[in-house]
Amino acid sequence: MTWDALLDEWALIEADLHQVYGIDAESGVLRDRSWRWLRLRIMGLLSTECRTNRAFNPPESGQKRGR
Secondary structure (H helix, E strand, O other), X not given: OOHHHHHHOHHHHHHHHHHHHOOOHHXXXXXXXXXXXXXXXXXXXXXXXXXXXXXXXXXXXXXXXXX
16 A cells, blocks of 8 residues: 555545544644654544445455444
């Protein structure tokens, strides 16, 4: 997985930042934070049950994920 691939899914990341962390990306908060701050939160989304995680870690064939 590359940052290009992740950022291609920005709409999912933006929705999950709001749902999981309460971060409104359109509020301007990202201008006031470091790249490290954002990177840690995006990486956190990859280990949380959310849209971003499902996009990059789909369930194995024949296996369903619960909600």
